[in-house]
Amino acid sequence: MVGGMLLHCKSLRRFEHSGGWIKALLEEAENERMHLMTFLELSQPKWYERALVFAVQGLFFNAYFVAYVLSPKLAHRIVGYLEEEAVNSYTEFLVDLEKGVFENRPAPAIAIDYWRLPPDSTLIDVVTVIRADEAHHRDLNHFASDIQCQGYELKEYPAPIGYH
Template sequence: MTTLAPFRTTLIHPLPSAPTAAAKRLLLASPYSTASATLARPCSIIAPAATIRYRQNNSSSSSLQHGQQRSFSLLGFTTTSKIPKAVQSTTILETLHSTHPLPMRDEFMGTKRLTTKDLEAIPIDLTSHREPAGVSDWIAYQVVKSLRLPVDLFFRKKYIHRVVALETVAAVPGMVAGLLRHLRSLRRCSHDGGWISHLLHEAENERMHLLTWMKVAQPTFIERALVTAVQGTFFNVFFLLYIISDRTAHRVVGYLEEQAVISYTHMIEEIDNGVLKDGPAPQIAIDYWHLEHNATIRDVCLAMRIDENLHMETNHHLSDRIALKQEDLRVDIEKMQKEHGMVPNQNAEKVWTKGDKY
């Protein structure tokens, strides 16, 4: 009998200075704004697997910024040179801040920068493996195993180049699945059950993995061409697979992430054994995972392995839900929120439980 682990949620307490202070500066700086400068204090934020939503009097910081941009457009300000300097600097800086990617796990969003010991203390099961439970699972497992062999033969001990290729492919499934479920939600005029935001966040997380390794590795032209070809092929194959059987597609991703955990474990072992040279972590990784400023490549591998473990467990869980026809995540998430006292007033997930149809 298949059992379902509770779908992970994230509880975030925003810093007192964000985004209330930022929004206040934005409103006060603009002579054209008709919005009130009085904002409510941000409440706690709940979202599936770290989809972030700030709420102030039922308005998000993003919507406030978009409102400012619309006011400039209506007044004929088409270039930044025509915007008053005080407004220009505030608008641009706050908009850039709001688009900064956020990590998947709340351990990486604290106020304390993480050390190597902190990363090693985050619990993950390195021996976790989902045994195939049927024909669909067996096909997914065999497909992933068949993909491992050519990758091993081509890259061999070139671990950095291997993970560049791996992360290029790994960023595809979340985007494809999110796109197809978005279109399905539009066709049916019904809520997606909380999947889309998580899937797109997963794709963004994998993209940040790739951007990090691109700062470390310098792939050759042949390797870049191979990655491009593999990505294009995988996108189309996964697109068709998700249309035919989304359950199998998520199972494939779950097994791919199992291989990713194994690959990063091997990299860490090679660094510890002196086979692979360690070095300073790129600044993009330090900022994204909130690592110490003297963090190393080994620390980056630890952080990425934690992410891949989460993707593995989540995609296996989503595949199980499809098999059991329990695709609406909102019921279980709301139940967990209530059990832990994590439900704020006017929470987005709370609103959507009023009905399946808009």
């Protein structure tokens, strides 16, 4: 969201196209929101857990905003590494689901609708598509950082294709 917003503002200031990067980064933000909404549906958090999400979101958004203003390539690299950790975490979660450590519950309707999953999908199916999303986020952000490390702006490279 931060990267898309800042690229949007930069594009308006310079009267130039973004090469599709604004849309790609905003789609990534929407996709991450759907990950959170899916797990909120599954976990039914208490008020204090929701407050924790709100607080962490406020801290991260502002810190990431400053990081992105100072160095977009560093900001994308950080997200690339965070997404790599997410891929690892979801892989471990899938192993635990397959071992029966956690119940392989039916997929929530929000996930079935968003990822266009079959109606009989389970949590394993949801975690599998979310892990694939995270791998895409990882690759997109490392690519964005690599472009900028080579001295190019994102607009000089077309944005990768979206998720759906």
